[in-house]
Amino acid sequence: MRKIDNDAVHENLLKNKPVLAFDENADYPKWKERLRAKYTELLGLEKIAENACEIKVETEEIVETDEYTRIRYVFESEKGCFVPCYLLIPKDRQKKFPVCICLQGHTTGFHISIGEKKYDGDEESLKTSTFALDAVKNGYAALAIEQRGMGERTTLLKKRGPSLTCGCYFTAMTALLLGRTIIGERVWDVSKAIDSLEFFKDRLDLSDITLVGTSGGGTATYYAACFDERIKVAAPTCSVCSYKDSIGDMWHCSCNYIPHSAEFFDMGELSALIAPRKLLVSVGETDPIFPLEGTKRVYSVIEKIYEKEGAKDNCRFVIFPDKPHYFDKVTTFSNLKSWR
Secondary structure: OOOOOOOOOHHOOOOOOOOOOOOOOOHHHHHHHHHHHHHHHOOOOOHHHOOOOOOOOOEEEEEEEEEEEEEEEEEEOOEEEEEEEEEEOOOOOOOOOEEEEEEEEOOOOHHHOOOOOOOOHHHHHHHHHHHHHHHOOOOOOEEEEEOOOHHHOOHHHHHHHHOOOOOOOOHHHHHHHHHOOOOHHHHHHHHHHOOOOOOOOEEEEEEEEEEEEEEEEHHHHOOOOHHHEEEEEEEEEEEOOOOOOOOOOOOOOOHHHOOOOOOOOOOOOOOOOOOEEEEEEEEEEEOOOOHHHHHHHHHHHHHHHHHHHHOHEEEEEEEEEEOOOOOOOHHHHHHHOOOO
């Protein structure tokens, strides 16, 4: 009897060249505009924009420490969608601070960014993922955002169905029913969070915004930098990889998938929507879910695009030696500092 490999058809199709694959000899500006239009369409950003609303900020808590003031606030990013944030502003009132926006991956929530333990098992995440505290130590004001489907924004409806590995599954699937994607919704929230910082602009330098995230937060970092040009530096970790080698080759959370994306582009092509702004791509040498070889393949395209933009010094690739799916805060912030 024939041995059936149900995945073979998809594996073969993933080898096809995307419609908008980067071609060094093509009309670059025209190609870039086609890419931008397709990216916006496939993420569902036009649909999301139809539900836009005025940004209003509601402060819920102010905590003073020796090093910074921590403000917890909530804003409405679209009608009926509320985003909780922690804003950490260093104490020095004689200057405005550059902003580092921090995006957690699939931890228990954005409280990890500010160094708080809420649940059993948080200790492991707190060893490496205190993004907001690390940003403040490196001279930034830090904005930690709870992403859709994570932490406090995990759907309450998950209790009605079977236990799910990732709490964003229900939200991601419902977004698809509505012509959206959860990654598009996360991108929208980041952009609207930048709008919300206008309420604190007397303490912040909004012309100098960096976006940092790892894993699911790194994915959102990369796609958000493609969308909002106010993000001057993007540092996605353990997330930028070829579709074929990562989400097309093994089980991943549903929040990674954008319908039709592999037909039109890979992650390398999308760097054209970030260039010539600064991009720091990093990966653990032994990352099992965003493999190094797939990241190298994508980065080879990123390098060509940055050369085409005349900005080859504005992209960097960092490998964390002997590390798996991991965020190296020392290496990351050292690279970001060297760009300042």
